[in-house]
Amino acid sequence: MNPIVLFIIAITCVVSYVGLNNINIFEKYKFNVSAINNRKEYIRLISSAFLHADFMHLLFNMLSLYFFQGAVTMYFGTVGFIIIYFGSLILGNLFSLMIYKNQPWYSAIGASGAVSGIIFASIAMAPNEISVNFLPGWIFGTLYFGYSVYMMLNPKQWDNLGHSAHLGGAFFGLVYSVVMHPQLALSNVYFLGVMSLPLAYLAYQIFVKKKIG
Incomplete structure (x- = not known):
């Protein structure tokens, strides 16, 4: 494994462990609309x-990565990995x-946006070469985004995960792939299209139906 990837996984595990055992650190560095907009704590855009x-949330994101x-x-x-x-x-x-x-109380945590970009970029390059639990990578990606969209549109009181970040993260990963390797990315447009369906539905609910925000 690339040392940079290993370092990111390691530091994420360490910081997540500390945050789970120290509520002050968790509250200080999680994504929070009011803290970012009103107190200009932009570090939360990354630290969250x-x-x-x-541990299950951490394991799922790090295994996906x-x-x-x-x-x-x-x-x-x-x-390129760091940029994506x-x-x-x-x-x-x-x-x-x-x-x-318009919801200053909204908070979220997790590497979902970053992992989403990595998933889309990898599927754009090699949709069938990757397998997760015997599933082709593009099918796993579709299920990954489908679950996130469902949870975002049907929020649970106990859920504090950054599902909405999937859309922006996936968009960045896709655009970067198309810009850097346009022919290869476009040759896999079918797989990208299928994986984009949950996110397209989410965009419809946000921008047309105005059900979120």
């Missing part, structure tokens, strides 16, 4: 990705900030 709701990082580092290199990971993370959280701007 290193916090997770529980592990399965999909190989294709990204192969086709885009270490620098943090670009998707930031754009995903900015998207959340935009749609929840």
Whole structure:
């Protein structure tokens, strides 16, 4: 595994563990609309990705990152991986900030936006070469986004995960892939299209139906 990827996974696990055992750190660095807009605590746009709701949430995100990082580092290199990971993370959280701007209480945590960008970028390059639990990568990606969209449109009181960040993160990963390797990405447009269906439905609910925000 690329050392940078390993470092990101390691530091995310350490910070998540600390956050789960220290409520002050968890509250200080989680994504929160009021803290970002009113107190200008922009560090939360990045720091929230290193916090997770529980060990299952952390494991799911880090395993997803592990399965999909190989294709990204192969086709885009270490620098490309860093650009996609943090670009998707930031754009995903900015998207959340935009749609929840009128809900100052809204908070979220998790690396969902960053991982979404990595998943889309890897599927754009190698949709069938990746498998997760015997599922082709693009099918896993479709289920991953389908679940996130369902949870976002049917919020639970106990759910504090950053589902909305998936849309912005996936968008960044997709656009970066098309810009860097347009022919290869477009040759896999069928797989990307299927995986985009849940996100397209989410965009419809947000921008047309106005059900969120």
